[in-house]
Amino acid sequence: MNTFSRIKTLAAATLLACAAAPALAADLVPIKFSLNSSISADAAPYLLALERGYFKQAGLDVTIDASSGSGEAVTRVASGVYQMGSADFATLVEFAGRQPAVSPKAVLVVYDRAPQAVISLAAANIKKPADLVGKTVGGGTTDGPARLFPALLASAGVSKDAVKWRQVSPQIRDSMLLTKQVDAVVGNDYTTWFNLKPRGLKPEDVNILEYADFGLDVYSNSIIASQAMLKDDPDAVKRFVAAAMKGWQDAIADPQAAAKTLTNRDKLIDGPLEAERLAWVLDHKVKTPHALKYGIGSIDPQRMEKNIATVAESFGLPSVPSVATVYDGRFAPGK
Template sequence: MPLFALLRTACFLASLATLASLATPAAALDKVTFATNWLAEAEHGGFYQAKADGTYEKYGLDVTILQGGPNANNRLLLAAGKVEFALGANLIQAFDAAAGEIPIVAVAALFQKDPFILMSHPNAGFDQFKDLPRATAFIGKDGFVSVYQWLKLAYGFRDENVKPYTFNSAPFIADKNSIQQGYATSEPFEIERQGKFKPNVFLIADYGYDSYSTTIETTRGLIDKNPDLVQRFVDASIVGWYNYIYGDNHAANELIKRDNPDIRDEQLAYSVAKMKDYGIVDSGDSLTLGIGAMRDARVKSFFTKMVDAGLFKPYLEYKRAYTLRFIGHGVGLELRPRQ
C-alpha cells in the first residue's frame, strides 16, 4: 500500500478512536452526603481535606458535606435514609442506636481519643485531677448524662456540684473554684483569649474514659447493599485525615471557613496542633492499623464502664453498634511522616 494511503488509513483510525472516546462518558461519581454533628471546624478537617484535594473523587465519590449546628440533628437524617453517612460524637451514640434497634452502625473512628476535657484555674487548689471533684462543675446536658456519670463512679464527682454549662465560659472565668467541660481542641483557646490565663487541662481519655470518637456512621442497609461504597468513603476519609494532620491543609481550612465564616485561622491552627499534641487522631492502635482503627477489646471495655455507670443494660447486644470490617487495613500509613 502506498505511503499516502497508509497515512490516510492511520489518520482515519485515530479519528475513530477519538470519536469513540468522546462518545463514552467518564465513569460517573457516586453522589453521597456526609452529615456532620456541628458547625464546620478543624475537628472535621480530614473530611474537608478529602473534598478539597480531590481524594474523594479519586475514590469515585462526589461528596456533599452537610454541616450541623445548634438547631440541627443531622443524625436523624441518617436514620431516615436521607443521607448516606453521618458523624458520630462517640460510641455512646452507637450504643444508643443499638438499644433503640435503630440500624445505624459505626464503621470507623477517626479519633483514637475523645477530646472531652475538664479545665480548672491554675494555682487555685485544683491543679491535680484528684482535686477536681471538690470544685463547682460547669457541665453541659449531654456531658452530664454521659461522661459525668462515669466520673461520679470512677472518681467521686458529685451531682450537687454541677451547674449548667451553656457554651458560655464567663461563669467559669469568674469563679476560680470552678471547673468546666470542653474540647481539648477549642475551649482552652477561648479561655486564654477571653480570660487572659492558661487553664489547667485534663483530657479525660487519659484518665480511663476510653471511648473512640468522631466516628463515621452509616446504615446497616447501605452496608448490605453497597459495601464497596462504604469502603471507598471510609478509605478516602482516612487518607483525608492523614493529609489534614500532616500535610498542607490550607485548602481544607478555606472550605471550613466557607461553611463557617465565624471560625478564625488562629482557632483552626490551635485545634490541629492540639490534635497532634494529644494524639487524638493518630495514636495507639492507629499507629499500626491506620487512622480510623477500632478494636473489639477496647469497645468492650468502654461498654462495660458505661454499664457500670448506669447508661446501658448489661445484656445489650452492643456489638451491633459497630463493625471492624472497613478499617484496620493500613490505609494511608505511608502518609505519616517518618520520625
C-alpha cells in the same frame, strides 16, 4: 514504608480505581454526611477531601453539614435522613443500648484517644473529679463530653447530685468559664483550650482533666454509617472511608491547607488558630502510639468491648451492645 504511608497508598489505590471509570454526575451515589459539631478544625479533613474532589473521584456526591453535637449526628444517621456522619463513640454506644434496631455503626475510629475533658481556671483548684463536689459545671446537651460526664463522675465515685450542672450552649460555654459564672466546663479539650487561648490565657492558667486519665479511655470521634447504607451499598461506604482517609492524610501533611477549607466556608473563622488546633488534634488524638504502629482506624477489640461495658454501666443502659452492634470492621486499615 511506614503505616501512614501504607494507608495513604491503599486509599489512593481505591480512589484511582474509581477514577479509572469516571461516573456521570447522575451516577454519583448521594451521601449526606453529618459532622458532630459546628464547622471547626476536626471538620477540616472531610472538607479538604470534598474540595479536592476525592469523594467525586470515588463516585460519591457528598454533602457535609454541621450539627449541634454527636447526639444529633447519631440521630440524623439513625433516622436515614443522613447516610453517614462523624460521632463520638460513647454517644453511639448509648444510642445502640437504647435503640439497637436502628443504631448506626462505627466504620472507622479516627480518634484513638478521647478528647472529652473538664476544663477549669487554675484558681478553682480542680485537679481531679472529686474536686468538682459542690462546684457548678457548665455543658451542652447533645455533645459527647456532656453526655459522657455522668459516666466520668460514676467512674470516679462522685455522686452526680454532688455537682451542680448548668446546661449552656457551646457558643457561650467557654465565655461563662472566663467570667466565672461556672467553676468548670465540659467539652473537647481541643475546643475549649483553643477558645480560651486567644483570650490571653496560658497553659498554666487552666486545669484540663482528660476523661481518658480518669477511667474513661474510650474511643472517640468515628465515621459512622446507617444500617441501611451498610446493607445496601457497603462498597460506597468503603469508597467514602478511603476518600475521607485521604483527606486526613493531606491534613496531617499540611494542617494549614486543611484549615483553609474552614475559612472558605466561613470568613469569620480564624484560619491560623484552626490550623494550630488541627495540628494539636492530630498530634494528641489521632497519631497515638497505637495508630502510629497499626494505622489510623485500627482498633483493639478487647479495649472496645471494655469501652462498651463502661459506657453501658455508667449510663444505666437497658442492654449492653455487642461490638458487632456498634462497629463494622470491614473498613479498617488493611481490610
